[in-house]
Amino acid sequence: MNYRMTKLKLSDFKIETEKTGKIIETENGEKALEIVHIKNEKGTSVPKLIYTWSNYPKIRSALNSKLNAMKIELQKSIEEIDTNLTEEERKELIKSKKKEFNNNLRNAFENCKEKNHNSYKVIVRDTELIRIIRALNLKNNDTEENGYTYIKDLICVSVSVPMYKQIEKDGVIKVNHVRFKRILASSGNVRNKKVIFINEKLYDSAMTILLCGLPKDMEHEQVSKYNAYIGLVNSDTIPVSTPRMIVIDDFTTKIPETFDVVIKDKNKKFSVIPDQEKEFKLMPFDGAGIVDLEVAKIWSKELNDILRKETNRNKVNYIPSSFQFRAIIGVKGNLYTFDLKKYALSLDEDKRYIKDVWGKEHKILDDKDNLLIDAILTKSQFKFKKKYDSFDKWQTEFDKEVELKDLDNNDIKYKRTFNIAKWGNKKNKDKALLSYQPIQSLELTQEQIEILCKPTVEIIKNISTDVDEFLKYRGLLEETYDENGELVLKETDMDRVPKYYEALKKNKNLFYDSYIQKKVQKDINRFKENAMKGMVFVDGNFQTMSPDIIAFMEYATGQSVKGVVPKNNIYSNYWRNKEYISYEKNEAGEEVKKIEKVTAVDIIRFPHVSNEHIFATVMQNEIEEFQYIQDGIIMSIYDTSLERLGNGDEDGDRILTIPNVGAENKIIVDNAKEQQTNTIYFINEYEKDKKEKEEKLIAEGKMERPKPIKINQIDELIKCDANGMEASIGKVVNKISILWSLPKTKERDNYIKIMSVIGSLTIDYVKTGVLEPIPKEIEEFLENKKEVDGKEFKDSYKKPIFLKVKYKKLERDEKRINKNHKLFDDNITEELFSDTDCTMNRLYHHIESELNKINLDKPKGDFDFTTLIKDKANVRNETYPKVKEKLIELKKEHDDLTQENSIDIENYSYDSDKKVEQYDRFKYFYRYCKNELASINKETQKKDKLIDYLVYAFYCDKDFALKNEAKDLLWNVFGAELNTRINNKSYNDKEFDVIELEDKRKELLIEKKEKAKNNAKKIKIEGIDTLEDKDKKKIEFHKQNTFKNIDEMGLSKQANKVLKVLIMLDLLFNQYNKKLLIGQSSKKTITRATISKFTGINGIKIDEYLKELISKELIELTTKSDKITLECNINVSVSNTGNAVKLRDSESILKQLKK
Structure with a gap:
């Protein structure tokens, strides 16, 4: 079910002094509202400030703009009343018209109000938090709006960190006079700088449900983790039947492997020691558990039933390989489908027990061989394990109905639910798009780049001219083989495919509609731009990173853990069963069918920072226990793949795998194998030393142990939110892209490895609360300081040129700046991007070159x-x-x-x-x-x-x-x-x-x-032509003598025109106290295109005639601080004698040029 809720920006709030609502008498004897006072950090009583927001001023403003027109209309209708009517009839008619006016005014007000409210509302999916709110106050959260239910008691606020930090300790804001209190900010919310506020009257009841029996003043060792885990209740989920669960301890194992060790020493300095043999402590089932096959069937039916009601389609008419789940409080992870009963029956009777993390033994089967356990969770999935004495204590709280009062003091009950957030795909795609990150970390030859890009270039060529190919690209058609082995196109059902493309599938004639053409062209252009920044097609897809569930069950049942997936191998039902069919001619010239199997893949996870490619062998033998993992890449417990893939875990992370079949795929897989690097092992000596020193000081009585923060200290939660919001993985990734674009050196490679660690710490900052800045030595390396003539200056490395496609404004600025340099003939060329010889820059140039050869012919004709x-x-x-x-x-x-x-x-x-x-x-x-x-x-x-x-x-x-x-x-x-x-x-x-x-x-x-x-x-100068006629200023221009003077200057015909235009524009701009600026935006300046429209001169040639005017010192152009905008000063005297004309706007200037 979908809902709507209000989303606001904190920057739109006002800061006001909070009032109690009570009227008091001041010292002056005047009456005023009593101000709320609080004590500041120094203990002084000060007025309490509160952020407030109201949309009523905007509603009034919108209504007033309509009101004036309505009043004029009323007055006009009254004046048009028939004069032959009697006075009584006239009064009655006026009364009727005024009544109609008042009705229209009420409707206009409601209309303005509705439109304004709608502009602040967003669609949200079903979450347990919404279900809790509706249970607590249904009458306020049950309004239907065009098929969506409006949730009035929750508000999402986008915050700016400095403003958010100023919210008072109680975490309260006011929206349209209703008090809302900060209730949560999940990891996703914090990354996107959003916070969820709840109607303050519901806060305590909601927290009673969310804390699941834990105290409201509970202490927590790491507030950032508390914030992340309690925030899970705001995940998009569907409630399903609660399984019979147990929680087992996490399995850890030690793996000997060769690492590149990144060390942060006691002085905060980073260094890299390559090729170090170490034992690594691995937790291979982090975030993973299993669910029995029969429960998986029940869940799939429950999910399908709910989604079918919403979409009228069967969305989960299969048994998913895994289920990502959420439950209160902090219970989360992925459960993988497994025939638990069959496995239990294969065990000796004395092995059919599982010990939970609290040490209690549980039978798997009863005396009649019926399952007693449906799901096995690991401690990593039960985030508040330390807060419960036993699983039973949590289960009792979770299962019981919470009895509360609603706002009308009526008894209500709420039952917490076991929820599914995501589930495995029924079918995975056969092709995937790469991105620049995994490509930039490989050294590819020019030939290899061309082979890698060839299918993508061919696709762009085909979709530009063939409707079927375009539809295939859009996902509406897919290639498949019929029973005769012939390649055919089959229709596919895709969510969110525009309806006009669905229509195009049935009626190709629609391709001639200009509207559809623009949509198609926009899609093709986006595809081209994406290709230039590394989004090229390869075979492969994203599947869930999955555990060796045989090893999991061996551990859960107390056996020796061996598993079945060897080191550097993966098991995948998709790749095991995948066959690549091609046809080759034999010596007799006959076509022979060739079938290739996938024997190895490259594994990629995003964000891909360092060289984190993993070459893995695909197991070919069938393993019965894995038959239900159709959407999953099953990993080995004998290697550090999880660690190398950006500290990946198995709670639902999706990874891309590319096969070693097909020319373009082999480019990636073969180079991933040849250039594979060691896993990075991070040692934080600084933090270890810091903790040891603190413990020593505490033992000596020289320092107090920091007190854990209580979860009802809202100011501390807000501080934690704000800290998490200041982390930016984007900045880290950009720096890494610059490093990859530089020539390969030991120093550069070491810095990339260090930045890989920084990237991981930045991503985890929301949970850990520890922010790691980019090391100073890397910042200095990228500044590229040089010394010329004894003076030091920075020649900072720029973003690689392939990122032009991503940073379009920067690309435009570069062109505009250099256009001005050319105008001034100063022999300067500024580069805002770096065209170094690196893989991605060469790929960018290759695709750009290939795309320039493609002729995009627009279809002629019209749609019927x-x-x-x-x-x-x-x-x-x-x-x-x-x-x-x-x-x-x-x-x-x-x-x-x-x-x-x-x-x-x-x-x-x-x-x-x-x-x-x-x-x-x-x-x-x-x-x-x-x-x-x-x-x-x-x-x-x-x-x-x-x-x-x-x-x-x-x-x-x-x-x-x-x-x-x-x-x-x-x-x-x-x-x-x-x-x-x-x-x-x-x-x-x-x-x-x-x-x-x-x-x-x-x-x-x-x-x-x-x-x-x-x-x-058409010409439109902002601030002049856009004014009402009554607001335009008129100036007297002595055209005859001024133009005569210009005509005698010996200028070319075109320069003559340009000068006349600039003089008239300058006079007009002076009337409005504006400087005549030539820029790129028509909002604040005129543009070269503006001059072109006035003069009829080709826009490309305008600079040629500006140069002529500069050379004769008739105008002076100077660049503004942005290096793009030009300030134009006229060095020609304007006559104040002779025939004069009136100038008031662009149209009046055009008239003078035509005469």
């Missing part, structure tokens, strides 16, 4: 839109104008929403929820649009009629379609219905004449071309 029409719409009735009016209103809302969701990639702090949130905002908006359109009148409630009106509006109505070319509101609101029409062949036999509609469409297309031409010439 009549296939979307069921019946001819009567557009002359009273309904169609109302539909069009509502469409215009919704289009404006859509444009506003698009603007709100646009991202400046350079100034955007990565938020992994952002994309989903944006998708969900539009998803809700389109549902809202459908309801709004359907509620216009009785006729629009008939869906077929409404859709016919909409198709006519977008394809035939010149008044509407020319201003609203994008058909998002048509395809995203009624996409499913349009698909039905396209698929229904009976719609092709129209009962009406389509010629009239086709003629209207032709007229529209002709006007569309004309409009495009006019728009290309």
